[in-house]
Amino acid sequence: MAEYQRIEYQIGKDGKITERVIDASGNSCLQPTQALEEALGEIESRELLPEYYEGEEILTTDNLQRSKSINN
Known part of the structure; x- marks a missing residue:
């Protein structure tokens, strides 16, 4: 089954687009959003939300456990 994401856009009075x-x-x-960002041009700034980092802690902990077992 395909995974769906919802994309929210806000266009300010100054023309600044936030997605x-x-x-x-x-x-x-x-x-x-990659194709649309490329079509619009230069990205002024990017703020990654906490959801971007989800799962990273699990990978880090898993890798740490693996390296401990390899070193022992």
Whole structure:
């Protein structure tokens, strides 16, 4: 089954566009907006939300446990 993300756009009075990917984590936050960002031009700034880092702690802990067992 395909995984869906919702993308929210806000366009300010000054023309500044803000996008937010909802229901995604990790690199899947960046992929659905890549083509549109390239078409619009330069990205002024990017703020990664906490959802981007979800799962990173698990990988770090898992890798740490593996390296301890290899060293022992």
